[in-house]
Amino acid sequence: MNHCLYCYFKADADDAALLSRLRALQSALQARTGVPGRLLRRRDDAGTWMEVYEGISDADAFLHAWLEISVECGLAALSRHEEWFQPLA
Template sequence: MARPRSSLYVYFKLAAPDTALFHRLTAMQAELAWQTGADARLLHRRDDALTWMEVYEGITDTDAFARALDAALLRHGIDPAAPARHLEWFVPFDAPPVP
């Protein structure tokens, strides 16, 4: 049985606007998309431009993707702990939830 395609959401809050981080993240996401086939996007909250979210979708091997993400963070000079990054994995429902 095939594993469901997972989505990873990484969100964090900046203390101030950070153009350099924006460019490092978008370059890293382009590399990860090419390397892993995941769809990658960088978003910010509509009402708070300092709260950012990285979105990675279509991931079939979550362990391999997590390793690729960790390595890419280092290559692009992004500290995985600063700002505090919160990672959340999601998968689609196989069936509607039962009450």
């Protein structure tokens, strides 16, 4: 069964350094896990950002890689809220 991770957090709407670190995270994650990521922000609140990862076959391995690479990319201190979903049968 595939899983999806939706992770949201607050950021400055134009934080170019954070955006660069998030793109590095997603590039490294895709290289390590094969799962591409997307970055979104709320339409009505440009300071709420979201990472989206879909099609995750091994949620535990992905989470481990996501946390490890987050540290490597300088994102460990970012207060992110994770939401995990899976398809309905």
